[in-house]
Amino acid sequence: MVSCQASFTAMQNDVRRLREEKALSQGDLARDLGVSRQTVNAIETGRYLPSLPLAFAIGRYFGKRVEEVFRDDESR
Amino acid sequence: MTTNRVSPRRRLALAAAVTAWVIGGILIAIEYSQGAPLPSAIGGVVILVAYGAVLLIFQTRSETVRALAGDPVDERWGRIHEQSLVGAANVATVVALLGFGYCEATGRDNWQFALMAVVLGLSYMAGLVWHRGRM
Numbered sequence: 280m281v282s283c284q285a286s287f288t289a290m291q292n293d294v295r296r297l298r299e300e301k302a303l304s305q306g307d308l309a310r311d312l313g314v315s316r317q318t319v320n321a322i323e324t325g326r327y328l329p330s331l332p333l334a335f336a337i338g339r340y341f342g343k344r345v346e347e348v349f350r351d352d353e354s355r
Numbered sequence: 356m357t358t359n360r361v362s363p364r365r366r367l368a369l370a371a372a373v374t375a376w377v378i379g380g381i382l383i384a385i386e387y388s389q390g391a392p393l394p395s396a397i398g399g400v401v402i403l404v405a406y407g408a409v410l411l412i413f414q415t416r417s418e419t420v421r422a423l424a425g426d427p428v429d430e431r432w433g434r435i436h437e438q439s440l441v442g443a444a445n446v447a448t449v450v451a452l453l454g455f456g457y458c459e460a461t462g463r464d465n466w467q468f469a470l471m472a473v474v475l476g477l478s479y480m481a482g483l484v485w486h487r488g489r490m
């Protein structure tokens with residue numbers, strides 16, 4: 280059954296791992312995505328959930344699908 | 356040929372600063388016309404003038420100042436800006452209600468607080484109707 284509480288679900292992501300694999304700094308990624316370095320840091324640490332367009336942009340940047348970068352509790 | 360066009364970001368900060376300065380100027384004119392000495396009238400608006408100057412000087416260096424100027428740097432700052440507005444509206448609502456109650460209890464004129472509460476309530480309801488149809 281599909282949950283209707285998506286906005287309250289804890290999310291994890293692999294942004295930090297993917298960024299480090301490409302030997303990029305947070306500033307590099309931020310510049311390429313058009314956001315601030317603090318926003319990249321907040322996404323990596325899970326303090327900020329990006330919008331769908333930004334999540335897609337992150338996925339596209341690393342050549343991954345969104346669900347390969349971001350996961351909720353139920354997808355594990 | 357070089358052009359000297361003002362960037363949209365700079366224009367926003369300039370608009371916010373000019374608004375602060377115009378409000379300051381109007382306040383000086385009102386106080387002065389009511390008989391206040393000019394230095395005293397000017398002193399009362401120093402904060403507004405300084406606020407405008409801070410927006411202009413620091414908006415290219417500080418993300419916080421860019422948000423204050425109405426130009427959040429990215430979507431996270433946009434959300435921070437919105438949540439701060441919600442917090443400010445909540446505080447204003449509490450102040451309006453407490454002020455109204457205090458004035459009512461002490462027999463003072465309370466129309467300013469009543470007007471503030473009505474404006475807050477009506478603008479909130481108008482916002483619900485407006486945004487409901489758009490998301």
